[in-house]
Amino acid sequence: MTKSLSLSLGAKSLSVKSLGVSAALLLAAPAMATTVEQIQFFDAIAAHCGQAFEGKVTAGNSADSAFSGKRLVMHVRECSDNELKVPFHVGEDHSRTWVITKTDKGLRLKHDHRHQDGSEDKVTMYGGDTQDGGSAELQSFPVDAYSIDNFKQNGLTQSVTNVWHMGITNSQFSYRLTRENRDFKVEFDLTKPVALPPAPWGHE
DSSP: OHHHHHHHHHHHHHHHHHHHHHHHHHHHHOOOOOOOOHHHHHHHHOOOOOEEEEEEEEEEOOOGGGTTTTEEEEOOOEEEEEEEEEEEETTEEEEEEEEEEEEEEEEEEEEEOOOTSOOOOSSOSSEEEEESOOOOOEEEEEEOOHHHHHHHHHHHHTTTTEEEEEOOOOEEEEEEETTTTTTEEEEEEEEEEEEOOOOTTOOO
């Protein structure tokens, strides 16, 4: 009986150790998007890595005057298995970079905003996470808690209900921001790559 108990306890100890190793391996594993559609969406953007495309505003209002008459260029500049960095150039303003990341729950969109000297803007790294599987052609990112706090701290209370949307087909990429009384959209022609823009501020 003593031997049986000892073996039993040893097996439990081994089982606990095995669980610990499994948990450690799980935590160390690379983050992956949770749906096939999200992976397809991510891969569709990554397929254009190293290319830049010109776009135009197709929806907006007076709040979007900063984009009027400016050349709009997106550049799929940095690509890894789990993260994409896509600078969005507005004329000579190179302050914006979209950061799309795979997480253990889906996809995350963040906006990296910099000053010309490369320092971070007070309003930066805002965005959100997908709340559903979306599709291979469209993903939506409702504003997250960090961004709401950041907006409130900087007097941008109108932005606390933001939802960002990104869409991609064989011929077009779209970036859209929606909230009450705001619908801003830029569409980029993926069939006509353009000359690469300069490096975005802070990412030289």
